[in-house]
Amino acid sequence: MRVLEHKKTIDSSGVYDFVFQSQTKNVTIDVKENINVTLHLIFKEANNFNLKLKFKNNEVKLVNVCLDGASRVKQIFDASKSNIKALSCFNSKCDSFNLEANLKEESNIELDNIIINKENMKQVYDFRINHLSPYTESNLRNYAVTDNDSKLVINNTGFIDFDCKKAAINQSTKGIMLDLYSSIEANPILEINHHDVIANHGASIGALADSDLFYLMSRGIPKEEAERIIIEGYYRTILDKIEDKDLKQEIEKRL
Numbered sequence: 001m002r003v004l005e006h007k008k009t010i011d012s013s014g015v016y017d018f019v020f021q022s023q024t025k026n027v028t029i030d031v032k033e034n035i036n037v038t039l040h041l042i043f044k045e046a047n048n049f050n051l052k053l054k055f056k057n058n059e060v061k062l063v064n065v066c067l068d069g070a071s072r073v074k075q076i077f078d079a080s081k082s083n084i085k086a087l088s089c090f091n092s093k094c095d096s097f098n099l100e101a102n103l104k105e106e107s108n109i110e111l112d113n114i115i116i117n118k119e120n121m122k123q124v125y126d127f128r129i130n131h132l133s134p135y136t137e138s139n140l141r142n143y144a145v146t147d148n149d150s151k152l153v154i155n156n157t158g159f160i161d162f163d164c165k166k167a168a169i170n171q172s173t174k175g176i177m178l179d180l181y182s183s184i185e186a187n188p189i190l191e192i193n194h195h196d197v198i199a200n201h202g203a204s205i206g207a208l209a210d211s212d213l214f215y216l217m218s219r220g221i222p223k224e225e226a227e228r229i230i231i232e233g234y235y236r237t238i239l240d241k242i243e244d245k246d247l248k249q250e251i252e253k254r255l
Contacts, residue, residue, distance in 0.1 A: 006026060007027065007028045007029075010030070011032040013035045014037065015037075015244075018039070018042065021045050027050070027051050027052070029051070031054060031056075031058050032056075033056045033057045036060075038062075040063050040244065041062065041064050042065045043064070043068070047071055047072075049074070053076070053077050055078065055079040055080070055107075056081060057081040060082060060083065060084045060085065061086075063089075063244075064097075065088075065250075066093065067093055067255075068093055071094070071096075075097075075100070076101075076102070078104075079102065079107040080104045083107070084101070084109040084110070085241075086112070087114075090114065090115045090116065090123075091117075091254055092117050092118055092123070096126075097126070098125075099111070099126070099128070100129075101130065102130045103129065103133065104132050106135045108136060108138065110138075111138070112141050112143070113125070113141070114235045114238055115145070117144075117146045117182075118147040119150065120148050122151040122153070123153070127140055127154075127155065128158075129157070130159045131164050133167075134164050136168075137169075138168070138169050138170065139170045140169075140172070141172050141238075142154055143234060144176070145231055146182035149182055154173055154184070155187045156173065156201065157190075157191065158201070164194050167194070167198075168197065169190065169200070170200055173186040173188070173202075173203040174203075175203075175206075176234065177207055186203040186205060188201035208231075213227070213230070239252065
């Protein structure tokens with residue numbers, strides 16, 4: 001993997017792995033028109049990282065990994081005529097994450113987030129998707145777990161501008177709290193300025209189902225292992241979207 005410089009232009013299709021370290025705080029990635037890319041963005045060390053990505057007529061697969069101490073990460077996507085599939089994996093090392101996507105000219109984005117906070121800290125995650133042209137679409141799915149008196153706030157904002165007919169927003173947050181003192185706060189926000197659109201959101205937050213735990217423990221599986229099996233199954237479908245086997249294994253070890 002390479003350490004990313006302050007600006008990077010990608011002019012050919014392929015897979016690009018980048019590491020963000022303390023000396024790389026403000027970065028722009030410009031993907032040239034009519035190419036397909038896979039981006040693996042690995043955030044390391046405690047720092048504030050600001051990243052802007054520009055897409056035009058691109059097919060994009062993107063994986064964010066914040067597992068080693070990235071204090072605050074902010075991303076902005078500017079997309080025209082592009083299809084983006086983004087997946088983010090966070091553990092307790094990431095204090096906050098802010099992602100804003102600006103969708104233009106029939107662009108669409110699928111954004112799946114795995115967020116695990118188990119170290120007695122408060123984390124804030126902000127996701128904002130702006131629909132700035134007609135026929136744009138966004139699907140945002142969060143999968144969150146808290147334990148050990150941890151606090152997690154997830155803000156999902158979907159914005160549809162004036163004259164953006166046939167735009168579509170779908171938001172969902174699923175959360176599991178493993179102790180009585182942890183919390184997950186999901187705040188869905190919809191700002192709609194056109195009548196001919198689709199916009200919906202939902203949240204499901206609670207403890208592990210006692211019946212699931214009892215089923216596994218009745219077969220001789222200790223409680224901690226039973227919890228791990230249930231939680232892993234909870235986000236397994238998301239991890240399985242990562243095509244790079246080495247990267248997926250590294251994430252699995254740290255979640």
